[in-house]
Amino acid sequence: MGGPGPPAWGRLRQVSAIVWSAAGSLAAWGWLLLCQGFFWRTDVRLPPSRDPREWPSVGVVVPARDEAAVLPESLPSLLAQEYPGRAEVFLVDDGSTDGTGELARALARRHGGLPLTVGSPGEPPAGWTGKLWAVRHGIGLARARGPEYLLLTDADIAHAPDSLRRLVAAARTGGFDVVSQMARLRVESVWERLVVPAFVYFFAQLYPFRRIGRAGTRTAAAAGGCVLLRAQAAERARIPDAVRQAVIDDVALARAVKESGGRVWLGLADGVDSVRPYPRLADLWRMVSRSAYAQLRHSPLLLAGTVAGLALVYLVPPVAVAAGAVAGSGAAVLLGAAAWVVMSGTYVPMLRYYRQPLWLAPLLPFTAFLYLLMTVDSAVLHHRGRGAAWKGRTYARPDAVPDEG
Template identity: 85%
Template sequence: MGQTAHVSAVVWTAAVSLAAWLWLLLAQGFFWRTDVRLPTRREPDVWPSVCVVVPARDEAAVLPASLPSLLAQDYPGRAEVFLIDDGSTDGTGELARELAGRQHGLPLTVASPGEPPTGWTGKLWAVRHGIALARACEPEYLLLTDADIAHAPDSLRELVSAAGTGGFDVVSQMARLRVESPWERLVVPAFVYFFAQLYPFRRIGKERAGKKGERRTRTAAAAGGCVLLRSEAAERARIPDAIRHAVIDDVALARAVKDSGGRIWLGLADLVDSVRPYPRLHDLWRMVSRSAYAQLRHNPLVLFGTVTGLTLVYLVPPAAVAVGAVTGSAGAAVLGALAWLVMAGTYVPMLRYYRQPLWLAPLLPFTASLYLLMTVDSAVQHYRGRGAAWKGRTYARPGTVPDEG
């Protein structure tokens, strides 16, 4: 009787997991589709001016593969690049000047803001300094891009055309991350897949009526590696001052622009690539765990719900198949297999986008288990006082630092 009850519980749990996957498949903004690319665009008669702001800390290893691509932008309007050296110890600033000296392209200014004051992350303090320098040029747009991001020659003109045509205050692209090592193949496409599940790209570009007829986007998110931001919108939303302590600064930026009445768009990139390698599991683990608990607002109850949800959605299907095979329960095996099939099917488009073999799709439960452990580790490190640590700095939880007027 006891074993029958246990099997019955597995059957019901597998049924709930399958129902969850059917809901995700049909009702979560079709997050699994990868055809959200730059929207319809036309080139303007007069090209607006753009300033590119690149915060950089100890990026000498990747800068030769990224900075020349920015300096070589084929942009018909006025544009220049500001690289803000955030206290690097590896010669990042000197290397940037050397790379610019070898290449005739967009003008480059290299500056350093000094150590960030209390309440600021290093990246956003560097962005603030870059925006302040850019204001002297009175640009219509700011391109905020990371030091490990390489752009195709027409990337900037395509971004500006899309923003102008669609009337967007933010146009952001999720850079195509590097996928070469075995661990990168297993973990990186899933990273973008999970992000899209949390922030379905289709919903970000849609609008709904807000208070007093204001237009508001349904979901707010951006990808920090490539954010084209209208200068007027940045001032209206007080970027970056309003988000100065945000570890997940790209999502915070998008929310701030949305809350100030701006329009945002986010999609996958064809012309923007990350050149940063994550060859070992340890490297990928650090990338995810440094901000995972911040994503959960440092809330233990949200952490518990996330772990429960990941277990139900990703780990129950293969477990139900195994239980069904051992106990002879056809119900558990069939329901688990169906949920697993839907899961793998939704992952296939992302694997195709990253040009990876489709046999990786059934391994998604294993990858999800890694992300579950990374999330728990992020919480553990937070309570040990080592949360949100990156490149020699550890940032306090928002709300524990003094607020500025």
């Protein structure tokens, strides 16, 4: 009896490839589920704390460029902080053309609360991103008052009245040099619901929060919208000068502090919310693509590995289910479905945190495919000289800028 002909062998090899890919994806999900710092859990919130006997002084630094649309929702929440110690707000108008600085002064007159100083640093010199140049100016203004802590917060972040108090208490109680909270981003439009929770989910997968706060680990990250930084730690780590070229400045800041011997904590926020809308896919696409390739250190090799990893982990499971069903391979369907179920299950806590329907969980492969395309687009834009563009500025790769140091 003759064996299978060439077409049959071809089909068997295709089915075998699908089965092995699905098995690899399931194995990857088993490792992610148990060995990646339990990244999928959303219970890493501000650690237990107690009020200090004396509340340290705090300088709140807010870099702002063309933020008139969101400032009325965010700045009053900072001015209204119920903080027992001395605190001042320093808003740095980074070359705005929409009256951001004038609006900030008007809001302070209308709402009162913490003292507000509005400064302007001028255009950043070569080798500095605009935000970090503004942060440098704001820290300089704050240091003239001798604060023990600096709160670096974005102009689109609204804080609950006790936000500053809780941050300082957590830093003092835990002995942390950085306490950062991942602000709860807005999820109102269809695309925000589909993309935003996944953005935080992927970030936590890259930088598991539990590992960041654990002493002796190298994992370091912060969320730029809300970073409480001890002033002495900032001086020791040369913040922001040491990270002046960083597009992903929050991660670079946390890494610099940790490498200089500081302790860093990062978790999800309660009472710290972004008010910036991203109603269209194009808005979210720009947010991700401007920094995705920088996250990969502008490396084509890392880009290729990331694309392959995203495909194996997120795209293979639904493809294996569909292809296995067509080819009549029960093994491919079973393995692909198992990987898909584990994937969806790890996404459920983040959907609950964002108060989104759980039926979005099985759609994570589609969202991951969007992120894959955004990452590739980010690389293309960088190679065309249009990467890391934000609010009218485009930043070169760090190795393309002369080092001042």
